[in-house]
Amino acid sequence: MSVGGEQQSQATSGSGAQAPWHALVLTLYPGMFPGPLGAGIVGRAVQDGAFALDTIDIRDFASDKHRTVDDLPFGGGPGLVMKPDVVDAALAVAIARAPEGAIAICLSPSGQPFDQSLAREFAAAPGIVLLCGRFEGIDARVIEARALREISIGDFVLSGGEPAAMCVIDACVRLLPGVLGAAESLGEESFEDGLLEYPHYTRPAIWQDRAVPAVLTSGNHANIRAWRREQALRLTAERRPDLWAKHPARTQH
Numbered sequence: 001m002s003v004g005g006e007q008q009s010q011a012t013s014g015s016g017a018q019a020p021w022h023a024l025v026l027t028l029y030p031g032m033f034p035g036p037l038g039a040g041i042v043g044r045a046v047q048d049g050a051f052a053l054d055t056i057d058i059r060d061f062a063s064d065k066h067r068t069v070d071d072l073p074f075g076g077g078p079g080l081v082m083k084p085d086v087v088d089a090a091l092a093v094a095i096a097r098a099p100e101g102a103i104a105i106c107l108s109p110s111g112q113p114f115d116q117s118l119a120r121e122f123a124a125a126p127g128i129v130l131l132c133g134r135f136e137g138i139d140a141r142v143i144e145a146r147a148l149r150e151i152s153i154g155d156f157v158l159s160g161g162e163p164a165a166m167c168v169i170d171a172c173v174r175l176l177p178g179v180l181g182a183a184e185s186l187g188e189e190s191f192e193d194g195l196l197e198y199p200h201y202t203r204p205a206i207w208q209d210r211a212v213p214a215v216l217t218s219g220n221h222a223n224i225r226a227w228r229r230e231q232a233l234r235l236t237a238e239r240r241p242d243l244w245a246k247h248p249a250r251t252q253h
Contacts, residue, residue, distance in 0.1 A: 020052040021176050022099050022127030023169045025162075026090050028069065028134050030055035032162045041180065042173045051173050052127075054097070058082075061089035070135050079136035088142045091131065095146075099126035104148050105168070106131045106138065107161030111150030114168060118151070122168070123175040130168065132161030194247045196240060198231040 033055050045051040059067045070080035103125050153164045201212040215227045237244045
């Protein structure tokens with residue numbers, strides 16, 4: 001789902017500068033943010049104005065004095081489910097604040113697997129709204145009503161969607177123009193060509209009796225490129241047969 005709102009016009013007013021890419025996170029634990037997103041290249045992107053991060057506390061939208069956000073599941077079973085009315089009220093505010101064209105996402109273990117192609121899609125949008133679930137999950141009706149895109153970062157279960165949201169944001173921010181110092185390095189990273197990345201080495205040339213592959217110190221750049229390509233193909237075939245099965249090089253190798 002893409003959303004609209006006032007944020008974009010507010011951010012671009014005055015100087016006419018392009019608005020930063022905006023991530024807006026709905027969570028029961030806003031204190032978890034920025035966390036790792038405040039350090040490294042992502043933290044610098046915030047300082048440089050390429051990226052904006054905001055959180056909304058879902059509990060603020062509970063209607064009772066106990067700030068209840070969950071209830072027992074219909075049909076029985078263990079755990080609790082996040083209430084659709086509370087979540088929807090929080091989403092309404094998030095969507096109003098998000099830049100026009102932002103993508104609304106629900107982090108869910110049953111969602112579409114997050115990969116580099118999705119990171120590129122999300123980074124190309126003006127921003128994203130990320131809904132972080134807790135307990136046994138979120139009432140499915142609000143996900144359907146808001147047409148949220150359900151995204152999973154892997155086949156495992158976390159205690160909540162916040163770590164997954166951080167992964168998604170980090171993967172997107174590093175793709176934004178100007179965030180990485182050497183833009184050409186993006187094309188050589190894992191998954192950009194459907195392959196794992198080749199191994200890396202640096203000084204010292206010999207460490208614990210292990211020498212750097214001779215081709216890397218040969219000065220022959222054509223041979224170095226060929227070696228790196230061969231290593232990427234080999235590692236992908238050995239470690240990620242799912243990627244290798246879809247790669248065109250498989251039939252030529």
